[in-house]
Ligand SMILES: C=CC1=C(C)c2cc3[nH]c(cc4nc(cc5[nH]c(cc1n2)c(C)c5CCC(=O)O)C(CCC(=O)O)=C4C)c(C)c3C=C
């Protein structure tokens with residue numbers, strides 16, 4: 091095989107505090123993150139939520155050094171993967187495409203077009219598929235591909251998820267075993283898997299396979315670990331007023347405290363890199379909660395980052411994809427049983443440009459003006475009309 095490209099997909103994170111608001115705006119502009127019945131509300135609402143949330147979110151990023159480490163770690167993973175693929179005889183280029191911050195997916199695609207690849211493998215850095223993560227990135231890519239005949243000439247294959255890849259399970263089990271053995275009585279430790287949550291409606295109404303894949307992955311990791319410890323799976327990082335997957339991590343930690351658990355080992359599952367939800371939410375917020383709930387020893391398993399067995403797992407995913415029949419964007423999501431797709435036009439979002447940010451602000455102003463007009467009967471539009 092000639093030159094192979096691997097596009098690693100991830101969410102992205104603000105590099106500095108001043109990036110937090112535009113990053114959040116991009117995130118909440120995505121209809122896979124906030125699903126609304128009408129698309130015209132998306133941008134004004136994104137503007138409103140990102141503005142309202144940015145101060146609190148900035149405080150959290152301040153606590154972990156003033157920005158997300160996600161870009162640095164993802165780029166390190168890309169370099170390590172390239173090295174391992176080359177060690178196995180592939181002439182490989184590895185690209186990073188983030189969904190909501192730099193380097194954006196669109197930037198990676200520009201580089202892919204320049205490199206004259208014989209084959210491209212699209213590999214999300216999310217082991218489990220969710221509409222809100224890999225699904226959202228696939229849609230953006232599908233849209234870019236549809237518009238670009240040069241890209242259509244590159245044979246490509248998409249990996250929808252890889253939570254059952256044996257080297258990944260082994261890497262997770264190794265890290266858990268290492269941390270367990272630091273406790274004075276390792277067999278007494280309660281292993282607590284904490285996954286990023288999604289709204290319940292994603293699973294129940296849209297058929298997102300995320301919950302199934304997380305549960306199955308937890309079972310497979312425990313099987314690979316082969317230790318007698320009790321374990322719990324719960325979901326963290328809830329946003330907004332709707333119901334999310336349960337049990338919620340906060341409630342589960344409090345309940346374990348009440349049940350008399352003294353030693354807790356938290357395993358971040360669904361993340362393969364350190365980021366705000368491991369470094370701030372688990373290490374700071376959940377640690378405080380655990381201590382207040384009577385848990386005496388609270389430890390966390392580090393994220394995989396550039397762990398050698400994990401990089402081997404990514405390499406295996408690429409090698410297996412190269413040996414299997416190609417899968418296009420259209421094939422991967424319907425592969426997941428029961429997944430009802432949204433109508434095509436609901437996915438029509440790409441990288442947010444400055445112009446779009448201003449459109450969002452103007453639309454919001456218009457929306458507020460209309461509301462005042464409707465409520466008071468003599469708002470700003472009334473006076474514009476008089477002029
Ligand atoms: C598997 C991983 C993830 C899922 C599923 C997911 C769904 C999801 N996330 C939000 C809202 C936010 N996510 C934020 C940051 C963030 N989320 C993930 C992963 C998943 N999200 C990552 C890797 C990051 C980046 C972290 C970093 O280090 O910067 C944020 C911003 C941070 C904050 O303000 O809390 C929000 C908001 C929703 C609504 C959702 C499912 C619908």
Ligand SMILES: [Fe+2]
Pocket residue numbers: 286327
């Ligand atoms: Fe998230």
